[in-house]
Amino acid sequence: MKAAAQKDGPERSCVVTRVVKAPDDLIRFVAGPDGVLVPDLRRKLPGRGVWASLSRKAVVEAIKRKAFERSLKAKVAVPADLPDMVDQLMQRDALQALSMANKAGLVTAGFAKVEALVGSGRCLAVIAASDGAEDGKRKIGQAIRRAEAAREAEGLKARMLPVVAIFTAADLELALGRAHVIHAALAPGPAAEGVLSRWRRLVRYRTDDTAASDQNDTEDTTEPAGPNAE
Structure with a gap:
């Protein structure tokens, strides 16, 4: 295993690449009471854990190599649809975070209101339904560029707003408890930061x-190398 960069806090290694990373760059899995492997996104489930890089490709490869079973040193049933399961759980987690941000009063919906918040400089991120009209996406992009131009004119540092565009209108309607949600925006706050954190993890997956260090040799080995289990 190649040397990993020094980081603060605990580290684990990917069961596929053997690269040592911080937990935020990995996904933890544990064997449930029924002996079936399950994702532990919050890293709170009891039992011995095994870690894979924050990547669908890494999870698929771990299944192919039977790396989960070898690392756990136990008979464990690995669902064939585990990669899809991880994706669905991560998306649900992100949408739940969006719902919490909405309850905290940090979500604004509706094109005009979103455009106004973007222009005010108090917008943390823009949310656009993935199945929304292209014209609406174009107008939101224009509003963001106008806001950035205004900041530059005032001598402020440019900061391109992130655009969350992986949820459908139906997803947004369910999370926000309102109909016809195509555009929304997040105001600054801890709950809104939680939405962005989960969104970024899902996009990375x-x-x-994955980190550049994951691009090295990933040849299969049968013996654990590094702290990939706990």
Whole structure:
């Protein structure tokens, strides 16, 4: 295993690549009471854990190599749809975070209100339904660019607002408890930061955006190397 960069806090290694990372760059799995492997997104479930890089590709590869079973050193049933299960749980977690941010009063919905919040400089992120009209997406992009131009004119540091565009209108309607949600915006606050944190993890998982150190050799080994279990 190649040396990992020094980081603060606990570290674990990916069961596939053996690269040592911080927990935020990994997904923890444990064997449930019924002996079936389950994702532990909150890292709170009891029992011996095994870690995989925050990447769908890594989870698929771990299943293919039977790496979960070897690392846990126990008979464990690994669901064939585990990669999809992780995706669904992560999306549900992100939408639950959005619902909490809404209850905290940090979500604004409706194109005009979103545009106004973006222009005010008090917007943390924009949310756009993935199945929304292209014209609406274009107008939101224009509003963001206008806000950035205004900041630059005032001599402020540019900061391109993140656009969360992976949820459908139906997802947003359910999370926010209102109909016809195509555009929304997040105001600054801890709950809103939680939404962005979960969104970024989900995007990384879907795009296999692992750390550069994961691009080294990933040849299969049968013996654990590094703290990939706990």
